[in-house]
Every structure is written in C-alpha cells, then in structure tokens.
Amino acid sequence: MTEALLRVSNLKKYFPIKRGVLRRTVGHVRAVDDVSFEVFPGETLGIVGESGCGKSTTGRTLLRLLEPTSGEVWFKDKNLSQLNKSEMRAMRQHLQIVFQDPYSSLNPRYKVGTILSRPMEVHGLYTPKQRIQRVEMMLERCGLNPSAKDRYPHQFSGGQRQRIGIARALTLNPSVLVLDEPVSALDVSVQSQIINLLEDLQEEFKLTYLFIAHDLSVVHHISDRVAVMYLGQLAELATSDALFSDPLHPYTQALLSAIPHPDPRAKRERILLSGDLPSPANPPTGCPFHTRCAHAMDICRKQKPVWREERPGHFVACHLYGSAVEGGIPR
Amino acid sequence: MTLQATDTLLNISNLSISFKSDDGWIRAVQDVNLQMAPGETVGLVGESGCGKSVTSLAIMGLLPRTARVEGEISLQGRNLTTLTDKELRRVRGNDVSMIFQEPMTSLNPILRIGDQIAEPLRMHAHLTSRQMSERVKELLAQVGIPNPARVMQEYPHQLSGGMRQRVMIAMAMACKPKLLIADEPTTALDVTVQAQILDLLRKLQEESGMSLLLITHDLGVVAEMCSRVTVMYAGKVVEECPVDDLYYEPEHPYTQGLLGSLPDLDKRERLRPIPGQVPPLWAMPPGCRFAPRCSRAMDICHSTEPQLLDVEPNHRVSCWLHQKGGTVS
Secondary structure (H helix, E strand, O other), rough: OOOOOOEEEEEEEEEEEEOOOEEEEEEEEEEEEEEEEEEEOOOOOEEOOOOOHHHHHHHHHHHHOOOOOEEEEHHHHHHHHHHOOHHHHHHHHOEEEEEOOOOOOOOOOOOOHHHHHHHHHOOOOOOHHHHHHHHHHHHHHHHOOOOHOOOOOOHHHHHHHHHHHHHHHHOOOOOEEEEEOOOOOHHHHHHHHHHHHHHHHHHHOOEEEOOOOOHHHHHHHHOOOEEEEEEEEEEEEEEEHHHHHHHHHHEEEEEEEOOOOOOOOOOOOOOOOOOOOOOOOOOOOOOOOOOOOOOOOOOHHOOOOEEEEEOOOOOEEOOOOOOOOOOOOOO | OOHHHHOOEEEEEEEEEEEEEEOEEEEEEEEEEEEEEOOOOOEOOOOOOOOHHHHHHHOOOOOOOEEEEEEEEOOOOEEEHHHHHHHHHHHHHHOOEEEEOOOOOOOOOOOOOHHHHHHHHHHHHOHHHHHHHHHHHHHHHOOOOOHHHHOOOHHHHHHHHHHHHHHHHHHOOOOOEEEEEEEEEOOOOOOHHHHHHHHHHHHHHHOOEEEEEEEOOOOOHHHHHEEEEEEEEOOOEHHHHHHHHHOOOOOOOOHHHHHHHHHOOOOOOOOOOOOOOOHHHHHHHOOOOHHHOOOOHHHHHHHOOOOEEEEEEOOOEOOOHHHOOOOOO
C-alpha cells in the first residue's frame, strides 16, 4: 500500500464550558475525542455522522483552523501540530477547505476576481498577470464564465457560488481539499452538477479529498472509504462499498437503515433509534453509543471499545466484535 | 385521479398566485390543480422557488395581503379564497393545520411549551383549564414526548430539534385537523430523527384518518410516505402520478432529470445532472419553462406552453413529447 498523505493520530478537540462572572471552566465539550485515521493520496475519505458528532470540527482541527487540544496531524513528513503560525500558514497552500454555505464564505464586498487572487497574493505566488490568468482558468475549469471575475458574489446563484468557493481553493494548487458539507445547501439538480465537477477536478489535479457530509447517499457515491463518527469518536471505517453493504457497528446499521429510498417498492427494515443524542459535554461512560444500542451488554457501559481491524481494511469500535463476546454477530 | 365530489377533501383548481414587484406583477404559481381524498397522503415535490411552499401558504390563507390569488381552493366544498379573516381563523388550526421546516423559528421562544400547544385549543375548543392541561399532556404523549408534565413547563430552547418538531406536530394535531400540511418537516433533522418523525406522522394519520400534504424536495421521503405525487417546476405542475410511476415510469424530462441527479445506493454510476439552472420568476421563457434545460426540447417547446394532460389513467404530464404537435418518441 502507498504511504498515507495525511495521518491523524489521537486527535482531540475539547471546548471549555465557561460559567459565572469569573468565566471559570466548569467542564468541556468533547467535540473530537481521540480520533485517528489516515488519508491516502488520490483517494476520497468520507466522514459521516449526525449533527454534533464532531465531523466538521475534525476537518477544521486538522487544518488547525481550530487549535487541537492534543494529538498529531502529519502531512507527508511534516508534523502540522509542531509548526508555528507562519509555517502553518505556508503549509495551508497544500491543504485547502471548501465550506458548506456559499453565501457566508465569500466576502460580499469583493469582486470574484479579488476573492480568487487573494490566496495567491498571500502566499506570494505568481506575478499579478499570471494570477489573473490563473483566476480565469480556474473559473472556467469550475464551469463558470471567466468574466465572472468582474462580478460580485451576490450576482450568482448558490450552485455558482459553490463553484467559486471550489475555484478559490484550487488556485493554490493544493494536494488535499477538505470539503465541509459542500453540497448540503444546494438543490438536488445543482448538487449533482457539483458532485460531478468535484470528481472531474479530482482526476485532473490529482486531488485528495476529505469529504465531510451528513447525506449518506452522497458520501457513498463520492467516497472510496468512509468513516462514521458518533459523539466525537469514530465508530467504523471501511471502504464505501463494504460499509454500505455490510455495516458492522450497530450505529452504522441504524444510520443506513434510516435512509429513505426513492424506490417505493424497496424493502425497508428500519432500526429506529430511541431517544436523543447524549450531550458531548457529558458523554456516556464506556461505548458512547450504549445508551441507544439494542445490543448493549454490561461491558459496553463500563469499558470503551478498542478500535480494531475486524476484517482487512474494515475498522470498528464495538464490543460485539473480537474476543470479548462469545456467540453470534447481530445482523 | 378523478374523484367524486363527495370524496374530495381538498380541491385546488386553476390556482395562480402573483406578487407585486417594481416591474409589475410576478407570477410565482400558475394554474395549479390538486385534489386530495380524505386520509390520503399526497407529495408536492420540487426544488427551491418552484412554488410548492407558496401553494401551501395559500391553502392556509397565510399569504401576505399584497399577494394576488386567482382560482379556487375548496375544503370540503367550501371555497377558502373568499372567506373573511374571521371565518378563515375558524378553519386554520382547526380543519387545516401546518408544520414547518424549522421548528426553532416557528415556536415562540419565550412561551412555555404547554401554553403554545394550548393556544389552538383556546381558540377552537371550549375547555376548562384543567381539561386543557390534560389535553395538552395527552397530545405530548401522543407525539412520543417522554415525561409530558415536565416538558409542558419547558421552553423551546431546552428541547432538541426532533423534540421541537414533535411539539409542532402536537400543536398542529390539537384540534384534530382533517388536513395536515407538512412543509419540509424533516429537512432540518438528522436522518435517524427524520425516520422517527416520519414514523410518528404515519402513526398519527392512521389513528386520526387525516389527510397529509407533504411538501418536500426529497424523493426518498415521498416514496416512503405518499400514495400520489405532484411535481412542480418554476411555478407550474409538470407531472402528477401515483408514487410508483414516479420512480418506475417518470414521463416528464424534469422528473427524469431529478431521479438521474440522485446518487444510487446500490450502484455507483456517474450522476446525470440537469444542466443549467431554474430561470428566475421575472424572466420565464415563453413556451415550456423547462425547455432551456431539456435535452429533448423541440421547436414547439420554446414557443408554446404545453397542457397538463392524461398520458394514462391517474398519470398526467405537461410536456409536448406526449401531446399533439410534438412527436412522441
């Protein structure tokens, strides 16, 4: 196997909860709690999970847009967590991000051309003339007319703005793109245009994607491998096909069974989860999912399951697997 | 579906809605027809700006006064468009009620849950305050809220998104409506919570026999909940059919395009998006509104609007491919 391009190990991000006049810290929200994974060159790793599971925080923390509480992120042979601010800024040339909301992620006061050439200016890349050429080239590559550079963001529709956001991320010629819910705010017909665009760009520019989304069918479609997060922790990670055809973790099973299928004759065996998501400020002991899990055993309440490779390339954190339990695996 | 007059709960005929702008009237919805039988679940599908929400607001009489409504909306034979405000208030929340996408913005943040649910009861039912609080508790239990007595005393911000949507549903169900309009009821919710809410709506419908008009962009939700579906594009109905036909035999190129845009969970193929984007309301193309994005558009499509006509029983399409003047391929 080729060497990982991005290695995340034991990443944690805790947000302090402050109360009272003295703003004393009374606890922590464990948004990302000990997450480790690798991303290989040229692949798309999807991260799925429901709101509040920490998937966006993971994306931002590994780019150090949020400072991690602990843990390491390696990009090639560089430890990103050790870099100082200016070194990290220089490093971001290789690691870019596209945000969910194409309305709030583009400055309404600047023309699109300015928005797109700013990253190159900051990194001191190219001459002013080359920058303009590059802006036009990227706009065209992203399916917009190069004349778009002389217009303002509000003159574009949601889908077009998302194309602008993608073009901006690509002007620096990055190798990794973190896509944080890039199509969630778009209508179905536009969403599919953007997904196809992302696939084309990946091939053309040899990009590596970290695709963060809550829409399971979109993630299945675009990802080579998929990681499932629950309450700040990874529950399962496998190739997209293995995860969707044969999910191991009871949470993944429930999540997949809840996807509404457009075929009215499709057979549905829904696993309805009871109750609400527990608070990440006060997560359950042991396995974070045990409060809602139909297969929960004594050990699940007491002991956090280890992250193990149950099958080649198929990782899961669940006590139902491995030596801990005798007997069958639920299907 | 041709329904007997007595079978029809809701009958919308030739509904057009316009809004005034600086450049004159802009028509957001044009010639919409929709019938619903008692107990039926009908889906109203389309992308942003297609007029599905405006149509539902018109049924509720919730459009701003500046909107011009033409055509007829009748509920059990009574035309709602000609009612006075006072008469309308008696219908709203009583015979018809509605739930919205964002349960946080549609609940009053400074009123206790119990008081908010009691409001429709105060308007439409004559109950003592003890009966009222019993009824509220009953409603909260009915929508699956654990510990109703405590939740009654709480404020919306103390509840999760799914719980807030349950509260909205309890409020809508308070006067046992004959028709519930649900405008993107699960769009803001996570997929596992969505499953819970859809399950709840189905259960309530079974118990009460009400009709459900489900407005959504999600064809998966439609497949799961509805028996019939109406597809709208740019303010007009383009296709109307049983939900089975929508997936297996969609006739309108727009409907086909919507299905082609969806990632398939069973196989990973390249998506087939609809090119271009929805035209703005003030620059509608002459002829078929979908023609500029349609791969099968003919000359006539760009000049003359097609009619919504039967292609087979219960299946109507507005497309020249299925009408005289165009060639059927």
